[in-house]
Amino acid sequence: MTNHDNPRTEQTSSGVFHIRPRLVLGSASPRRLELLAQIGIVPDAILPADIDETPHRQEDARNYTRRMAREKAAALATKAEGAILCADTSVTAGRRILGKPADADEARSFLRLLSGRRHRVLTAVALAHAGRLHERLVETTIRLRPLSPAEIEDYVHSGEWQGKAGGYGIQGRAGGFVAWIQGSYTGVVGLPLAETATLLAHVGIRESNP
Ligand SMILES: Cc1cn([C@H]2C[C@H](O)[C@@H](COP(=O)(O)OP(=O)(O)OP(=O)(O)O)O2)c(=O)[nH]c1=O
Numbered sequence: 001m002t003n004h005d006n007p008r009t010e011q012t013s014s015g016v017f018h019i020r021p022r023l024v025l026g027s028a029s030p031r032r033l034e035l036l037a038q039i040g041i042v043p044d045a046i047l048p049a050d051i052d053e054t055p056h057r058q059e060d061a062r063n064y065t066r067r068m069a070r071e072k073a074a075a076l077a078t079k080a081e082g083a084i085l086c087a088d089t090s091v092t093a094g095r096r097i098l099g100k101p102a103d104a105d106e107a108r109s110f111l112r113l114l115s116g117r118r119h120r121v122l123t124a125v126a127l128a129h130a131g132r133l134h135e136r137l138v139e140t141t142i143r144l145r146p147l148s149p150a151e152i153e154d155y156v157h158s159g160e161w162q163g164k165a166g167g168y169g170i171q172g173r174a175g176g177f178v179a180w181i182q183g184s185y186t187g188v189v190g191l192p193l194a195e196t197a198t199l200l201a202h203v204g205i206r207e208s209n210p
Helices: 030-038 061-077 104-114 150-158 173-177 184-190 193-202
Strands: 008-011 015-019 024-027 082-094 094-099 118-129 132-144 178-182
Touching: 024 030, 024 132, 030 184, 030 193, 061 082, 061 118, 061 132, 082 104, 082 178, 082 193, 094 104, 118 184, 118 193, 132 184, 150 173, 173 178, 184 193
Parallel strands: 024 082
Antiparallel strands: 008 015, 082 094, 082 118, 118 132, 132 178
């Protein structure tokens, strides 16, 4: 056992004992916790990572999103024991990276830009365990239907854009804006479950903690 471990012993339904590492969810997002719960995984601890989310000059959206997830995991690996799961979601339209809007004006301008337009939602997942980093990048293409100025105003007033990359949340009223989607719905909401389950299984974490 290394310092990074501190494992838990569990008995599976077939009666076999299985040792799994402690799981730390490195996220302040309630959605990521709910998504994990959807596949029967409950972290042993939740520890938000506070990092600088400014893109580097000339950094493309894929590299930026991967770097964010990696930096969240690296920041927490020095503070917590076990397997540390972090993710980052960004929206990209053309060459622009749309993060979480700073205010209502920025949310409005993101929605005007995305209205009627195809764009991509990228979610990077980083799992740090025993000195190694396991990563996945999941891309989803979405087209929003054209939005009227009144719809954009209503949505901005709803406040649902707050804390959401690109200024909208597909899981809420903006679900009604989505004309077409190809990729991972759970990735858009913040944690692509198929890929996350595979990463967790690599380090011995499977659904259902007692
Ligand atoms: C596009 C889109 C994004 N989002 C969310 C997912 C992410 O939580 C958020 C992007 O911000 P992130 O920086 O990825 O995550 P966060 O700040 O919410 O949480 P933490 O860094 O502590 O893990 O946007 C939705 O909930 N629905 C959507 O449709």
